[in-house]
Amino acid sequence: MTLRLEHVSKSFGGLQALVDVDLEFPHGRLICLLGPSGCGKTTLLRCIAGLETPTEGRIRLDGRDLTDVPAHKRNFGMVFQSLALFPHLSVGENIAYGLTIRGVDKAGRRRRTEELLQLVRLPGVIDRPVSQLSGGQRQRVAIARALALNPALFLLDEPLSALDAKLRETMQIELRLLQRRLGISTIVVTHDQREAMTMADIVVVMDHGRVQQVAAPLDTYRSPSNAFVADFIGISNLVPGTLRGRDAVLVHGQPIRVASVPAAIAEGTHVTLLIRPEEVHVRPTETNGENHLRGEVSFVRDLGASIEITVRCGEQQLLAVTTPRERPPIEIGDAVAVELPASACVVLPS
Amino acid sequence: MTGPAPASASDELRLPRAAATRPTSPSLRQHALLLYPAAMLAVFFVVPFGIMLAVSFFHRVEGAFYEPAFEFANYARFLSPFFGKALAFSIWISALAAAAVVCVAFPFTYFLTRMRRPAQVRVLVFILAVLSLSEVIIGFSWSTLLSRTAGVSNLLYFVGLLAQPVAWTPSFGALLVGLCYLCFPYSVLVLYPALSRLDPELPEASRMLGASPLRTFFSVVVPVLRRSIISALILVFVFNLGAFLLPQVLGRPEHWTLSVLITDQAIFQSNIPFAAAMAVFLMLVCLALVALTLMFGQQRRLEG
Numbered sequence: 087m088t089l090r091l092e093h094v095s096k097s098f099g100g101l102q103a104l105v106d107v108d109l110e111f112p113h114g115r116l117i118c119l120l121g122p123s124g125c126g127k128t129t130l131l132r133c134i135a136g137l138e139t140p141t142e143g144r145i146r147l148d149g150r151d152l153t154d155v156p157a158h159k160r161n162f163g164m165v166f167q168s169l170a171l172f173p174h175l176s177v178g179e180n181i182a183y184g185l186t187i188r189g190v191d192k193a194g195r196r197r198r199t200e201e202l203l204q205l206v207r208l209p210g211v212i213d214r215p216v217s218q219l220s221g222g223q224r225q226r227v228a229i230a231r232a233l234a235l236n237p238a239l240f241l242l243d244e245p246l247s248a249l250d251a252k253l254r255e256t257m258q259i260e261l262r263l264l265q266r267r268l269g270i271s272t273i274v275v276t277h278d279q280r281e282a283m284t285m286a287d288i289v290v291v292m293d294h295g296r297v298q299q300v301a302a303p304l305d306t307y308r309s310p311s312n313a314f315v316a317d318f319i320g321i322s323n324l325v326p327g328t329l330r331g332r333d334a335v336l337v338h339g340q341p342i343r344v345a346s347v348p349a350a351i352a353e354g355t356h357v358t359l360l361i362r363p364e365e366v367h368v369r370p371t372e373t374n375g376e377n378h379l380r381g382e383v384s385f386v387r388d389l390g391a392s393i394e395i396t397v398r399c400g401e402q403q404l405l406a407v408t409t410p411r412e413r414p415p416i417e418i419g420d421a422v423a424v425e426l427p428a429s430a431c432v433v434l435p436s
Numbered sequence: 437m438t439g440p441a442p443a444s445a446s447d448e449l450r451l452p453r454a455a456a457t458r459p460t461s462p463s464l465r466q467h468a469l470l471l472y473p474a475a476m477l478a479v480f481f482v483v484p485f486g487i488m489l490a491v492s493f494f495h496r497v498e499g500a501f502y503e504p505a506f507e508f509a510n511y512a513r514f515l516s517p518f519f520g521k522a523l524a525f526s527i528w529i530s531a532l533a534a535a536a537v538v539c540v541a542f543p544f545t546y547f548l549t550r551m552r553r554p555a556q557v558r559v560l561v562f563i564l565a566v567l568s569l570s571e572v573i574i575g576f577s578w579s580t581l582l583s584r585t586a587g588v589s590n591l592l593y594f595v596g597l598l599a600q601p602v603a604w605t606p607s608f609g610a611l612l613v614g615l616c617y618l619c620f621p622y623s624v625l626v627l628y629p630a631l632s633r634l635d636p637e638l639p640e641a642s643r644m645l646g647a648s649p650l651r652t653f654f655s656v657v658v659p660v661l662r663r664s665i666i667s668a669l670i671l672v673f674v675f676n677l678g679a680f681l682l683p684q685v686l687g688r689p690e691h692w693t694l695s696v697l698i699t700d701q702a703i704f705q706s707n708i709p710f711a712a713a714m715a716v717f718l719m720l721v722c723l724a725l726v727a728l729t730l731m732f733g734q735q736r737r738l739e740g
Contacts, residue, residue, distance in 0.1 A: 184645035
């Protein structure tokens with residue numbers, strides 16, 4: 087089941103929701119569409135589901151053109167943001183809804199429904215009204231209902247946004263394990279980068295209707311394709327500078343050596359230097375050396391498990407994260423040196 | 437750095453104290469606010485109804501008006517085949533028109549709520565405009581439209597669909613059409629809020645599970661909004677029961693509803709006590725039917 091999106095665009099009136107999205111989703115993987123609200127990720131999912139028709143481009147599943155196939159003939163399972171459980175039906179009737187439409191007999195429906203409730207680990211609620219379930223239970227019912235017809239593609243639109251933070255984390259892991267067990271091709275829309283990092287095989291980062299990067303979750307963190315992705319995924323220090331030679335970036339007149347520079351970026355152009363906070367080291371001011379910037383500690387946030395140190399270097403604020411074991415003996419107002427290891431500096435186009 | 441800190445701390449401390457001094461128990465003044473609607477309800481609803489109820493037991497003086505008494509003669513007179521048939525017919529045509537109107541208005545409103553906002557507003561304004569037409573204008577307009585001399589049958593005759601122009605009024609059908617037209621805006625306005633609040637993801641979820649748009653409409657949209665449909669049915673039914681002009685304009689004498697007879701007794705026969713008795717009876721029947729409908733709705737909900 088390889089899903090292929092060919093130059094898909096969608097506009098609502100004058101608003102461009104999707105701009106030339108060209109993607110291929112490999113079989114059996116979990117793909118996260120990640121981006122801020124209004125970036126077009128939900129529109130893209132709805133185009134795949136058949137609930138919206140792309141203005142331009144084609145959608146193919148294993149080569150078959152799906153673009154004009156209506157939603158009810160695609161056999162995709164979908165979990166909606168509001169969950170959209172039918173309030174007039176019981177848990178069992180909700181899950182069996184698709185089976186009823188298909189004309190499966192009563193015994194068959196009952197068997198499959200119980201099997202699905204077992205799968206989502208929610209036994210014994212089959213005859214309950216939906217209104218009596220907790221948020222987490224409703225979530226499981228929605229997942230079971232979407233999987234009832236063995237869909238070719240499993241689509242989830244911000245499925246966990248209604249749950250509280252703790253339950254959400256648990257459900258992320260559970261959902262991922264369920265997906266691996268079933269080996270079903272899955273697309274999850276989310277604005278939560280932690281959720282994407284937890285669940286996804288591949289992350290599609292989107293902004294303003296355009297795909298910004300398609301990569302494995304860790305790659306989006308370690309080598310983001312641009313400043314937007316770097317800023318959106320995780321916490322970043324983004325420092326403006328100018329590329330000098332092929333191995334250094336000038337930051338406020340001081341050269342910072344970098345391990346590598348993308349070939350596409352020409353010398354002398356303005357670039358953005360990305361350093362993750364956990365790679366930044368704060369040293370007592372006496373130490374001097376390569377890639378050291380002088381600054382003053384403007385804030386120390388000690389969270390117990392980790393310590394966040396903000397250092398002001400000229401006009402630039404740099405954030406460093408360290409562990410209690412490695413905490414330098416510093417206070418607010420201390421003069422320090424900040425080391426940016428060359429191997430951790432990523433050069434991004436401005 | 438240390439300067440503003442104490443000030444903000446004392447600000448924070450002051451807040452809960454201010455909240456604590458606020459009165460928490462509902463005061464008499466708040467209850468006094470309810471007196472106004474209560475008084476209005478009493479003056480314009482309870483008192484007139486009380487008078488009507490009292491008059492329904494009064495004695496009618498032939499050739500004059502009525503005198504205070506307590507007799508059941510008015511109610512006894514009502515228990516005749518003639519009035520019984522009128523009552524049955526009133527209920528029948530009101531229910532039929534209510535069912536027909538809601539069957540048309542529900543899908544209409546569903547599509548209306550799926551239109552874009554400016555279009556919705558235009559349609560709603562048009563519907564409100566129709567609402568401002570009086571029963572008299574609606575009655576006589578339909579009477580003209582369905583007549584042999586100037587009606588639409590002339591058009592059909594002109595294009596060759598009819599052998600000759602036909603008079604469709606007065607008739608049962610004409611009355612039914614008139615009542616439906618009269619009630620359509622009301623049922624749209626009753627259904628509109630519920631339908632526009634319907635989570636659009638519900639029908640979409642049904643679509644994703646393989647149900648066609650038509651199947652989705654009947655197996656999700658209609659059952660989810662069952663209560664609003666019942667409310668609309670009741671409203672339109674009660675409204676139809678009270679229509680006293682359309683049956684006279686668009687119907688034959690055998691199509692005269694109880695409301696027409698009540699008007700006849702009250703205005704032309706000057707028999708206010710009998711008219712009052714009929715009105716009370718009609719209201720009781722009406723309330724009983726509404727209660728039955730609600731009970732039926734409740735039961736269905738428990739089963740579901």
